Amino acid sequence: MDSTWLSQMRKGILELCVLAVVTRDETYGYAIVETLGKIPGMEVTESTIYPLLARLCSEGLLKHRMAKSPSGPSRRYYSLSATGKKRLNELSSAWGTIVDSVSTLLSQRETSVAL
Amino acid sequence: MEINEPYPIEITQSINRFLDRIEHVLLTRGTSRAERTSICAEVESQIHTMIERKLEAGAELNLDLVNGIIESMDPPESYAPSIEPVLQSEQVLHAESISAASKEPVEKAMLGYVRKILDRPKRTTPGLDWVAIFGLITPFLGVLLVFFGMNGRHEGSTILGFLLIFAGVAASGISFWRIRHSNGLLTGQRIASVGMLMLPLLMVNGILSVVLFRSPFGQFLGSLVLAAALLYANYRVVKAAMHWLASYSAKAPEGVFATTEIVRDAGIEPGPLSGVAT
Numbered sequence: 001m002d003s004t005w006l007s008q009m010r011k012g013i014l015e016l017c018v019l020a021v022v023t024r025d026e027t028y029g030y031a032i033v034e035t036l037g038k039i040p041g042m043e044v045t046e047s048t049i050y051p052l053l054a055r056l057c058s059e060g061l062l063k064h065r066m067a068k069s070p071s072g073p074s075r076r077y078y079s080l081s082a083t084g085k086k087r088l089n090e091l092s093s094a095w096g097t098i099v100d101s102v103s104t105l106l107s108q109r110e111t112s113v114a115l
Numbered sequence: 116m117e118i119n120e121p122y123p124i125e126i127t128q129s130i131n132r133f134l135d136r137i138e139h140v141l142l143t144r145g146t147s148r149a150e151r152t153s154i155c156a157e158v159e160s161q162i163h164t165m166i167e168r169k170l171e172a173g174a175e176l177n178l179d180l181v182n183g184i185i186e187s188m189d190p191p192e193s194y195a196p197s198i199e200p201v202l203q204s205e206q207v208l209h210a211e212s213i214s215a216a217s218k219e220p221v222e223k224a225m226l227g228y229v230r231k232i233l234d235r236p237k238r239t240t241p242g243l244d245w246v247a248i249f250g251l252i253t254p255f256l257g258v259l260l261v262f263f264g265m266n267g268r269h270e271g272s273t274i275l276g277f278l279l280i281f282a283g284v285a286a287s288g289i290s291f292w293r294i295r296h297s298n299g300l301l302t303g304q305r306i307a308s309v310g311m312l313m314l315p316l317l318m319v320n321g322i323l324s325v326v327l328f329r330s331p332f333g334q335f336l337g338s339l340v341l342a343a344a345l346l347y348a349n350y351r352v353v354k355a356a357m358h359w360l361a362s363y364s365a366k367a368p369e370g371v372f373a374t375t376e377i378v379r380d381a382g383i384e385p386g387p388l389s390g391v392a393t
Contacts, residue, residue, distance in 0.1 A: 008274060027194065028160065029157035029160065030164050046158065046161060047189035050153070053151065054153035054157075057153060058149060069163065069164070070167060072159065072163025072166075073159060073160060073163065075160050
């Protein structure tokens with residue numbers, strides 16, 4: 001499969017994934033990287049996630065607070081802002097529509113092939 | 116060693132070098148200061164967390180351990196946007212297409228020049244914008260040419276002079292925009308401001324001089340008084356205009372390039388061209 005296509009698709013849904021991870025619980029950057037890294041097919045690393053977190057913060061979708069870390073400097077703990085919650089609802093709604101539409105399309109194709 | 120104790124200096128230096136390289140890449144791509152700080156803080160926090168986990172697993176804290184952790188992480192270059200390879204490949208394709216088409220020495224020389232431009236290192240330290248200098252010097256040359264043309268009745272010089280004045284003002288405007296969107300990589304905003312004011316000032320001064328010096332009021336005051344008044348008026352106008360331009364510039368979003376915004380609007384990570392200062 002074309003890896004460029006896959007990486008572009010991942011990139012497109014990454015914002016939705018990050019917002020979805022953060023909405024579950026207040027969390028820090030490396031934990032987000034680990035959570036998303038474990039999801040099959042996502043395969044994201046820190047160089048993708050940290051710039052995205054910084055952008056989402058600057059856009060006001062995420063807010064963060066500094067908290068003491070058991071090691072090293074203080075950690076930034078991220079949570080969703082009101083705008084972020086709104087964006088997450090919009091994105092998840094759009095995602096649902098796309099998934100339904102593409103699934104319907106693929107099932108019609110399978111039916112026609114079977115006939 | 117206790118985790119909360121400060122690390123030995125060589126370990127701290129190794130971590131700082133890695134963070135510096137990431138910041139350098141981010142600076143080159145035009146990332147804002149706030150985002151650079153945020154990204155580097157996250158990377159640093161990750162390194163410390165990984166060190167902590169290794170120590171908890173029984174590893175010994177030393178430079179090899181930390182360097183191993185750093186090597187296992189994404190290299191600094193990966194913080195450059197994904198749009199970069201596309202742009203680079205487009206540039207290579209462009210250069211290769213020229214290469215295929217050109218067999219003549221002149222064309223080969225041109226190809227070498229194109230490659231030289233494409234391979235030119237991107238600016239990462241602040242420097243004076245040459246366009247601002249061009250925008251300041253050109254109107255002066257233009258004025259000289261206009262006077263030369265008028266005195267010697269050389270119409271060509273007069274036309275060229277006016278063209279240079281307009282070109283200088285346009286260049287100053289372009290320079291002002293470039294500096295404002297350069298994330299501090301370009302300086303010379305005051306020079307560009309003066310260049311932008313050159314044409315309106317020249318026109319207003321010309322008109323005022325003709326009107327005032329010929330009026331009975333002007334003749335009553337005398338040339339010296341009028342010249343001094345004009346100079347003072349110019350000073351006040353330039354000062355007010357530069358103050359306004361500086362406040363206008365300060366309203367620019369921190370470290371965000373227009374191109375970056377457009378690319379981000381398109382949902383793609385911002386590209387290196389947004390941060391490139393020639």
